[in-house]
Amino acid sequence: MAAVATCGGDAGSAGSAVATGSKSNVTSFQRRGPRASGTNDSGPRLVSITGTRPSVRNGQLLVSTGLPALDQLLGGGLAVGTVLLIEEDKYNIYSSLLFKYFLAEGIVNGHTLLVASANEDPANILQELPAPLLDDNCKKEFDEDVYNHKTPESNIKMKIAWRYQLLPKMEIGPVSSSRFGHYYDASKRIPQELIEASKWHGFFLPEKISSTLKVEPCSLTHGYIKLLQFIQNIIYEEGFDGSNPQKKQKNILRIGIQNLGSPLWGDDICCTENGDSSHSLTKFLYVLRGLLRTSLSVCIITMPTHLIQNKAVIAHITNLSDIVVGLESFIGSERETNPLYKDYHGLIHIRQIPRLNNLVCDESDVKDLGFKLKRKLFTIERLHLPPDLSDTVSRSSKQDLAESAKRLGPGCGMMAGGKKHLDF
Amino acid sequence: MLDSLLALGGLVLLRDSVEWEGRSLLKALVKKSALCGEQVHILGCEVSEEEFREGFDSDINNRLVYHDFFRDPLNWSKTGEALPGGPLGALRAMCNRTDLGPVTIALDSLSWLLLHLPCTTLCQTLHTVSHQDSCPPGDGSPVGKVHVLGLLHEELHGPGPMGALSSLAQTEVTLGGIMGQASARILCRRPRQRPTDQTQWFSILPDFSLDLQEGPSIESQPHSDPHIPPVDPTAHLTFNLHLSKKEREARDNLTLPFQFSSEKQEALLRPRPSQATSHIFYEPDAYDDLDQEDPDDDLDI
Numbered sequence: 205m206a207a208v209a210t211c212g213g214d215a216g217s218a219g220s221a222v223a224t225g226s227k228s229n230v231t232s233f234q235r236r237g238p239r240a241s242g243t244n245d246s247g248p249r250l251v252s253i254t255g256t257r258p259s260v261r262n263g264q265l266l267v268s269t270g271l272p273a274l275d276q277l278l279g280g281g282l283a284v285g286t287v288l289l290i291e292e293d294k295y296n297i298y299s300s301l302l303f304k305y306f307l308a309e310g311i312v313n314g315h316t317l318l319v320a321s322a323n324e325d326p327a328n329i330l331q332e333l334p335a336p337l338l339d340d341n342c343k344k345e346f347d348e349d350v351y352n353h354k355t356p357e358s359n360i361k362m363k364i365a366w367r368y369q370l371l372p373k374m375e376i377g378p379v380s381s382s383r384f385g386h387y388y389d390a391s392k393r394i395p396q397e398l399i400e401a402s403k404w405h406g407f408f409l410p411e412k413i414s415s416t417l418k419v420e421p422c423s424l425t426h427g428y429i430k431l432l433q434f435i436q437n438i439i440y441e442e443g444f445d446g447s448n449p450q451k452k453q454k455n456i457l458r459i460g461i462q463n464l465g466s467p468l469w470g471d472d473i474c475c476t477e478n479g480d481s482s483h484s485l486t487k488f489l490y491v492l493r494g495l496l497r498t499s500l501s502v503c504i505i506t507m508p509t510h511l512i513q514n515k516a517v518i519a520h521i522t523n524l525s526d527i528v529v530g531l532e533s534f535i536g537s538e539r540e541t542n543p544l545y546k547d548y549h550g551l552i553h554i555r556q557i558p559r560l561n562n563l564v565c566d567e568s569d570v571k572d573l574g575f576k577l578k579r580k581l582f583t584i585e586r587l588h589l590p591p592d593l594s595d596t597v598s599r600s601s602k603q604d605l606a607e608s609a610k611r612l613g614p615g616c617g618m619m620a621g622g623k624k625h626l627d628f
Numbered sequence: 629m630l631d632s633l634l635a636l637g638g639l640v641l642l643r644d645s646v647e648w649e650g651r652s653l654l655k656a657l658v659k660k661s662a663l664c665g666e667q668v669h670i671l672g673c674e675v676s677e678e679e680f681r682e683g684f685d686s687d688i689n690n691r692l693v694y695h696d697f698f699r700d701p702l703n704w705s706k707t708g709e710a711l712p713g714g715p716l717g718a719l720r721a722m723c724n725r726t727d728l729g730p731v732t733i734a735l736d737s738l739s740w741l742l743l744h745l746p747c748t749t750l751c752q753t754l755h756t757v758s759h760q761d762s763c764p765p766g767d768g769s770p771v772g773k774v775h776v777l778g779l780l781h782e783e784l785h786g787p788g789p790m791g792a793l794s795s796l797a798q799t800e801v802t803l804g805g806i807m808g809q810a811s812a813r814i815l816c817r818r819p820r821q822r823p824t825d826q827t828q829w830f831s832i833l834p835d836f837s838l839d840l841q842e843g844p845s846i847e848s849q850p851h852s853d854p855h856i857p858p859v860d861p862t863a864h865l866t867f868n869l870h871l872s873k874k875e876r877e878a879r880d881n882l883t884l885p886f887q888f889s890s891e892k893q894e895a896l897l898r899p900r901p902s903q904a905t906s907h908i909f910y911e912p913d914a915y916d917d918l919d920q921e922d923p924d925d926d927l928d929i
Contacts (some may be wrong), residue, residue, distance in 0.1 A: 332820070466751075511788070
């Protein structure tokens, strides 16, 4: 990563390094003076690309994932040049929603999109993106929505803590389009003119390869090779890696790959434990990350990891991606009827956060997160588990607490079995 | 619900096991589609054509287009009757069909295909076949729905191929039952909607028509545990957690120790233009001692 100087390197010099490729990028101290490239008003010379902002911690250029709640958990946003891997939930409902939020954010910010899928035509995916909540009419509806959920006691004027009446309420709401993250209405479709005004490239696997083609066996599955070549072409032709000096405004390429690793991509990683193409997916991720690091692009990948048979491969995939978020929905599982989880639709597990130019990563201290899809919003909240009052209370993690709360006091006999640690 | 299985289109998996066989249900669904006037193609790999056609009356038999891969799957006899490419070739040929009416393709069985073909190729072909109606042809004419019914013996396969096929299928019917009464658990995955899960009791009549039934009688079901009512933690306490109406009124009328008069409160709440000096508003309290003497004076320090 240190050798690749263009993106994610020195603080804020990502875009400028691309623009002035001949200058050495050893130091980030730059003389203040009249510069050819468009400069911002203050501080380091950041090329201002719409929809991006520098991280407050290490100056990385960040883009929004489309969900401000998720941005906060990831330390402000998704760093340009990284891969966000979403482990799909069992029926692929919420992961496809996150995928669409990411793409819709790209359209609203004017980024270029690259959508790759093996089961759905990218044009159809773009038609189903959620509509952004941009103007004040929506803000009124949003406030009304929040108001309906408030408890009646909060309407009473505060008698003891009356000084807090003046404080602004800590509620999140829709913001104007110049801000970093946007809110989307999952029940409405994005207006057609926004899609037409945006620039996008689609990769639909059944169109790109013909099934009767006899391909010699190689280490990468044929579909993956095609996809990598496609991505490389787009990056090169449109100048995201600085090869063609861009005269117009710099832009970010948002790549979305749906259901990577499913059998429809020609990969048998979900079907067998030790197949022929067992290293195909890991090699693909490695090459993809190399492509992303040398260009102004971000990638989101949804992967059905619950179908992958070889658990070691999942560990490899986690290491090869930068940010890994796992979604677990309660549909069809016994947790759906569990009263502990009645307010939520599922759990979010942040499995990995990258350490980009840092020794430590931006881990939040909240590990139990649940999500719910309200009428218009996708919210992620901290899960509050009640104290465990049963006989099988142990000092292990909250996961065990939740499970033991379900079993109503079976007694000491249960300690021997299951996932309990030995308690002395 | 079972009779509207075919309304959705796409891939329908019939998962059966040794105790509850699914071929009769497959034949019942095939008969239903044939009676609706759809084109029916059968890929017969596991049982012979005579055995499959047995039980159907002649007009249904005339409507079925049977591709026989049981007698000579590898085309060793080279008579030229067998279709080129084996079952995969036949499936692919169905991908590029020219007639546009609704069609039902019954795979008997999908397990056989899974054991003889690589799983990824089979998944890709099934996906293309079952999604033909979503990709309209160039001339824009509406394409009829394609139903693919696959009979899958779930005991023959590991979790990998089963999971892969389940994620591909629009509807999954798992056969089971209690004491001679067959049931079908139908899991319907509509795209972008919550999957629905229903159980339907049924039986198949000798002429392969479907008879939907209510569940078995209640006494035969094992007793589930009586529902434990949630325990109210505020009951049976030694102290009182609830307030009666009179107590609530008395609490409201109590003056708080540091309560200002309402004018002072409003003055404080109004945002002040300058915050340079901070003011201390003091209103003497009822219990306050106004004696200016230092109360510590009588201490001998």
